Amino acid sequence: MHRRAFLEAAAAAGACGILSRSIRAAETPASRIAFETTDAAYSRTYAAALDVLQRNTMLVSGYSEPVLIEGSNYSGVWMECGPQEGLVYADIRPDIARNNHLAFFALQKEDGQIPCWSRTTATGFGQIQMVVPIAATAWELARRSGDQELLEKTYAGASRWDAWLRRYRNTRGTGLCEGFCTWDTGHDNSPRWKGMPNRCPDADARNLPPEPSLPRLSPDLSATVYGGRVALAAIARALGKNSEADRWLDDAEAIRSAILKKLYVSSDAAFYDLDAQNRFVRIRSDVISRVLGEHVVDQKLFNTIYEKQIHNPRAFWAAYPLPSIALDDPAFVRPITGNSWGGPSQALTALRAPRWMEHYGKAADLAYLMKQWTSAIVRAGAFLQQMDPLDGAFTSDKGDYSPAALVFMDFTWRLSGVRHMGDTLEWNLNPGAARSRFRLQVSPTRTAEVRYSGAGDAQVFVNDRMLYQTRETVRLVTDLEGNLQSVTGIADTKTNVALGLPSGGSRRFSIQPNASQAMRIEAR
DSSP: OOHHHHHHHHHHTTOTTOOOBOOOTTOOOOOSEEEEESOHHHHHHHHHHHHHHHHTEEOOTTOSSOEEOOBTTBOEEETTTHHHHHHHTTTTOHHHHHHHHHHHHHTOOTTSOOOSEEESSOEEOSOOOOSSOHHHHHHHHHHHHTBHHHHHHHHHHHHHHHHHHHHHSOTTSSSSOEEOSGGGTTOTTOGGGTTSOSSOGGGOTTSOOSOTTOSEEOHHHHHHHHHHHHHHHHHHHHTTOHHHHHHHHHHHHHHHHHHHHHSEETTTTEEOEEOTTSOEEOOOBTHHHHHHHTTOSOHHHHHHHIIIIITOTTTTOOSSSOBSBOTTSTTOOSSOOSSOOSSSEEHHHHHHHHHHHTTTTOHHHHHHHHHHHHHHHHHHTSOOSEEOTTTOOBOOOOOOBHHHHHHHHHHHHHHHSEEEETTEEEEEEOOOSSEEEEEEEEETTEEEEEEEESSSOEEEEETTEEEEEESSOEEEEEETTOOEEEEEOOSSSOEEEEEEOTTSOEEEEEEOTTOEEEEEEOOO
16 A cells, blocks of 8 residues: 555544544443453452552542552653553543543643653652654543544644744754653663663753763654644544644655654665664664554565564564564663663563554464563563563562553453454454453443463353354454454464354464455354
8 A cells, every 4th residue: 555545544534424423531330341260360350450540530730530540659640551441441431531632731841841750749840751643642531532622722732832842853854753861761770871860951851961962763652643634633633623634644644654764674674763862772672663563664675674673573572572672782781780781571562563553464473572571570570661571570679550450451452362352353253261250341332352261262242142152262353242243363372263153153274474364254
């Protein structure tokens, strides 16, 4: 597909018919999901994850509604991750998901600057600290909920934020977004920013530190701007602002092209910062996956990067993916210390992985990553920030880290449960030895449920009527009534599937890892 056509499709997806209602911040709807299992350790860990998230729901400075904070050593919400964490939490607390976006717009300055964080005692503006675009997560949340007010506030606030970044973070006139300090990208203690200040002078993100290598043209910050513009185009289209949507798409393509032209080194299949002396900071880090997270590259280039870097066991495809620095990069920091983006696999990176691994067709590889993370968390019995990518041993900290709790909750459902995706249901069937039940309230009149008998089979139910049954690991995608549309290989080897049908018969097929194929079966 031509790039402009792709951007149009991405921006237009779901744009029609979503502006149906507005949710009041005071509402606290009940959880849409319920999970239970006879695996005692897993059940205990899942319940503990929900408890952590509940305890970490509180007020922060300058905003009157509760939000989900980071927890552990971080008593607040950060622009880098707070909105996405709210989105992941939405099936349990849609009100908190909403607040984790609106808080940043409520605290936005008149000149358009969004705070980098709001803690329980203060609000900060000393760096930009952005990774996942707030416009993108707000757009996805609004598409789910039909929240017009959220769309309107996001469009106004994120547009002003984009203008602020153009004004203050394009000093070299390249059209790319510039990094001024370590905390701009949230890369605490990373060799990427070795010797650079943590934040901007006078705690003001407009101020460039007096360092000869600054500012840097940053691929991940620029990718965040790109993803935000694609989302703003979609929101503009949904709000009937078609000419503005076209402008956002043009601006998105401009920064995407600049990222690929200026910040990608094909011989390394990697993205790097370009410093003020036009020298690459040649450290292979999770900057690469952050660029993939906003779908900057096409499938062909992705395949090259994935083979040479991400899925390379000598680089990023460690036993417990994904390290923050490639295993074979000389800059990998050992011994591992706390809060280090110098090598450990970070819960935040894991939480972001589905945003790009699904997009580029790596569902089975994502399943491997998720299994490694959930098993490591069960063993640890705590929700910690980072782990050694080689053995899955977590670095000790205060615990109760929201991103790790969200990883466990989200990955549990992505591995073995049912997920509501617009007009479809995604059933990830992964039979095991424990009896388990995943129940989703799709709408007031419709439920979807996966039941595992404990004898090695999985059963799919819509409104308590069994539709499909299998003993194999496979993904089914159906419409909301349960009519089968496609299947995907999520096991790590070729799978021969015998799928029991509503008619009482069966359908047999084989599916390779990461492969998808259309398959039409009516749920009658």
